[in-house]
Amino acid sequence: MSTTSNPYRGYRFPAEIISQAVWLYHSFSLSLREVKLILAARGVIVSYETIREWSLRFGRTYANSLTRRRPQPGDKWFLDEVFARIRGKLHYLWRAVDQHGNVLDVLVQIGRNKKAAKRFFCKLLKGLCYVPRVLVTDRLRSYGAAKCEILPGADHRQSRYLNNRYEVSHQPMRRRDRHMRRFKSARHAQQFLSTHSPIHNHFQLRRHRLSANEHRAAREHSFATWRDATGVALVE
Structure with a gap:
């Protein structure tokens, strides 16, 4: 992590154990x-409460660090929203994925x-130096109104139908939602998904498009980036 001080100072366990616990929790459907x-x-x-604390304390920092290190996103964006019940009330999880x-x-x-679609567009564009070339959505009219x-x-x-391929990208979130026995609040859902999505996605290497050697190289690069993002290499 890009910081001058050691973020793990004062913790009984070393950085390798903390980062490993957060990686396991967010990369796999584990409780x-x-x-x-x-x-x-x-x-x-x-x-397990200590692991929860590590996830809250370091997870978002790791996710932000990975986001800063990722290549510039593609110019074709697929947007979709799925519903989730949080304490019995209907909410929508808006999600965007590029062509890669x-x-x-x-x-x-x-x-x-x-209004919700405009808010999502503004969040997507925040900090970017470009705009997408193509937006692919379902037929929800809110997208068209906000896009204009x-x-x-x-x-x-x-x-x-165009968005069917990317609707399956909601599946990891759905599995976690069931595993966690539903999110406790909208704030809890946003906090968890903002951490979970970058970490989980970082290790999704699209194996079907890579040869065995390419997959191993890509996997090693992902782990190297992870070690850099978590600051483990700095405290070894």
Whole structure:
């Protein structure tokens, strides 16, 4: 991590253990207790509440660091929203992915109207030095209305089928939602997904498009970037 001080100072466990726990929790569909069991098999005795604290304390920092290190996203964006019930109330999880499968951002909102779509577009564009060439969405009218105001120059393609390929990218979130027995609040959902999406996506290497050697090289590069992002190399 790009910091002059050691972020792990004062913690009983070394950086390697902390980053490993956060990686396990966000890269796989594991509960905190299952991560605890895996660490125990390696001789690391730690409570699941401590793992939760590590995830909250370091997870978002890791995710932000990975986001800064990723290549510039593609110019073709696939946008979709799925519903989730949080304490019995309907919410929508807005999500954007580029043509390479990279998750651009996630936003939890209670509506799916023009105002909600505009808010999501503004969040996607924040900090970017370019605008997308193509937007691919379903037939929700809110996208078209927001696009005319925020991204008037982008080509907007609407179809119930064009987005099918990227709707499956919601599956990791769906699995985690079930595993966690539903999110406790909209704030909790946003906090978790903002951490989970960049970390989980970082290790999704699109194996079907790579040879064995290319996959191993890409995997090693992902782990090298992870070590750099978590600052493990700096404290070794």
